[in-house]
Amino acid sequence: MRTRFRIRRSPTIVSVLFAALAVAVSGCGGNDAAPANVAAVTPAEKCSALAGMTVPASSIGLPTTGATIVSATLVADTDSGNSNGEYCKVLGTIHPVDFNAPDIRTEVDLPTNFNGKVVHFGGGGFDGTIASTEGSPADGFLLGAEPAGVSTPLRRGYVTVGSDSGHEGNALDGSFAANDEALANYAGDHIKKTHDFAAYIAKARYGSDFVHSYFIGGSSGGRQGLIAAQRFPQDYDGIISTFPASEITGLWLQMGRISQSLLAPGGYITPAKGKAVLAAVMKQCDALDGVADGIVSNPAACVFDPTVIRCPSGADTGDSCLSDAQINTMTTAGTPLNLSFNLANGIQTFPAYNAFSGADFWSTGLAWGASAADAVIEPGVVGESAFYYTFSNDMLRFAVARDAASSILNFNPANPGSLTSRIQAVSALMDSTSTDLSQFQRRGGKIILQHGQSDQFIPAQLSIDYYNRLVSRFGQGPLSQSLKFYLVPGAAHGVGGQFNGSYDGLTVLDNWVTKGVEPKDLTITDLTPATAGRTRPMCEYPHWPKYIGGDQNLAASFSCSN
Template identity: 45%
Template sequence: MRSFSARRITFAALATLGACCALAASGAASAASYVAKHCAELEGRSIPAPVIGLPTRGALIWSASVVKAAAPGNRNGEYCRIVGSIRAVQDTTPDIRFEVNLPSRWNGRALQMGGGGYSGVVVSGTEPMPFAPDSTPLARGYATFGSDSGHVGNSGRADFAANDEAIVNFGFGHLKKTHDVALALIQMGYGRGPEKTYFAGGSTGGREGLTVIERYPADYDGVIANAPAINFSGVRLIGVKVGQASYAKPGGFVGLAQQRRVFETVMHDCDRLDGAADGIVGNVEACRELEPQIVAQLRCANGQRPSLRDSCLSDAQLATLDTLRDGLSLPYPLAYNVNSYPGYNVYQGVDLSGGLGLGDSPTLVSPPGFAVNGYLFAQGDAYIRYFVTRDPAFSSLAFDIANPGRYRQRLVTLSATVGAMNTDVSAFIARGGKLIMMHGLADEVISPNQTIAFYRSLVGRYGQDTVDSFVRLYMVPGFQHGSGVFIPAWDELGALDQWVTRGVAPETLVGTDIAPATNGRSRPMCRYPAYPRYTGKGSVNSAANFRCERP
């Protein structure tokens, strides 16, 4: 399939859009006035299927209106807001809903913004970047766009997966389709296409960022992929395995008091390994070496069986945590010869007692709930029910991960559709594309060690020098999946744009903590594998008093 950028939109191909296109084609000088004066003329127009690089039945613009700079609640300046849908091939498949925003003061760049979880909600493109809360890309002049990934409703049930076309849209199809429609609208709005096109997202959006690099490299000049939910089958299967350890084995559930005890014990033993008593496990690798003594402190003495109010852990409970720490090994390969999912930093600073942790109840509900039975297990169970077996009554406690029988090929197929684990990114490298990845070392939802493993696979394939020419990876101590004891705010988009447009590759950057309890302190954002180490002088709240050091 030819990429959109390799076949420029012609006004002949968009002839059905009518006279409004001629107004846009009059030149870049009139672009801002066109956006302001003729935005509403787009409403009700259609974009023909041949303009879109994957099979659809074309796109329809539902509404197009100017949002004035002074509109209540608007912090984006004046822009044209365009909302519409991309028609699915099958009548039984949900359409893809999208939003495109064309600022009157355009900087010549476009930014596609990724979703989260199972998506199902239109990404408006009007919000700030997750780690740059003080400004929005739209206010900075970017034409922004996003979609709902091709279904409605971001529930853990994932019942949209009963439809094959909807799974393809969720996995990769909506990215290309939305991109092509958005660039058609940008061409119509300004009379020219963007000089640079970027993608940015986290979690599901991070997976989507790596997906576009792997599948549509000619369409993007730069990508931001934070906490990428790659190896999607792997992360869902490890969730099932943890659930089985918690609820299918006697005494396996780890109570909230014990979850908190694990975190507190790790902090006591590992906080100062980076030179500062600051509530952050900075030197994760040194902390890993202390794991035997940490586990010994957690284990109940003399075979004691704790109640849920006790803070020591039984052997069965430690086995549940070890399941999460050890990750997943499969006796068969998934797509791209992937046969494992690396474990989590359970004994290196992950707090499993939060809303995305292991849950708060020893009683299993059906279907499992995020808060009561744990986020990973609830999501894994939904994946088995809706993606794999397509049987809403199926209990994942009975799913044999090592020997899935007739479901094995299904797992392989799904891992190819949704997983984003293809390390062949040669075309993206050849076009000069740039990639920035960031992941929290205390992430409890998506294993940071999977992101590290993917990065290392790139190094193994292309060599360190080549990877350094197009990738920057920042692993952040103390950061979980959107929360944590350190939540970095940093100008990731600015760093990417400088790299793409001026060739200024980002090195050590500075992140400012936006965690409520420690808001305002700063730390270096160190390139992997380095971590921030306190110099021993000056305030521990200032990045200036830390240096990036390799473990």
């Protein structure tokens, strides 16, 4: 049993806070000038007045026992290492109903030069740490990076918000999921709770509500963005969902299935062998889009036979070929998982990875682990454990079976027997596969959905399938008024791949929401060190960039083709 400490407001804090509010401008701008005959309150005083403040449970739209501001610190424009201008860094905790559940730890960054808008940053993996709200959100395909000249949202005057989704840990640690409230927070409840906490704090600082609210996230954060549109449509005006784990239940089942092949005797594929796989794929498929540029721009046209790189007699004879067991691993990754039961929203399958058309599972040890032995280290260790194994194993052990002795390696993902109903319940809690975006659309909400064709963690086909279901419900024309879907060839999951593209997605989204400027003729820039600066058109699905002649490093040399 742990002891929870709460910070109470003192009369001094309250009096300073009310003095700050008395001079706050009623509009949303960053003007901190005081009216005549009222003593000026500095940004530093307004910031420090927030420290120790409590947020009542009644101001948070889902059940909590309130929230506490742990600290509020003014970061000066001239502080060493700060490139975001002057802002107030607020750290807080949102308290659970279940005393045994963890707090949700949050950060809200309040710029002195406030533009009236907020960007809510999504997390990734199992979360467990607060998103980097002082940096760049996942509006591109290289995590934390933007093209030259693109400032962070905080620097531009946006309030930035993030949380740990309701538990402390790392992206490979799912032990929190043994607690129902912690699991519900991770599944999506933390989105609403964090949003309402941030709105309360921002109003106390600026004296006004947000004019526009955006959510930007990738991976599980992309899933969170879709949940924001589906479950909390009144809170957000625009969303960028990058490589979303929308069917996260099917994802861990598929990752478990692949792990069984990967970790079977002889099934592990080293980075050296992975390099041979990619070289063979590029040799056959690279030029199918009109130019040999190291990118498979139309994976659907790439039909690769893995026996081309089979070792003689199927035995493992070196790094230049795959054994039969290793071909089985790649084939498993390259085929869908078909389930004997329905997940949320009637889904009964999880798609294949582009295993034989550019997905690079070896560019980082995070996907398949540093080695066959390291892959199964629990609790997960970043840089050693395999995400495929730890994510699926922890979901089974803590969220579903509630039995730490369970193992994904002895489990049937397609037909889980007595655990089927529990998996379905967790799917209903976590998956963001609903096509009901009606409320979000009615309030004018906009979504940019984007995925990389070389994604090694979440197959691009997952977003294609979700988009196609949306088209079936709304029709492509009506849907395009509120949602744009882009596939980026060569782009992977924040790292790896052949084209780590990025663009100023926040500005594109903001212009669509505030000015009605529909995204069109977008260009994405590669930030991969060896090929940095080359550009490609961002083609709205189902189009893909086809080479039409000229400098292969320029977007103008490609046309969006179907």
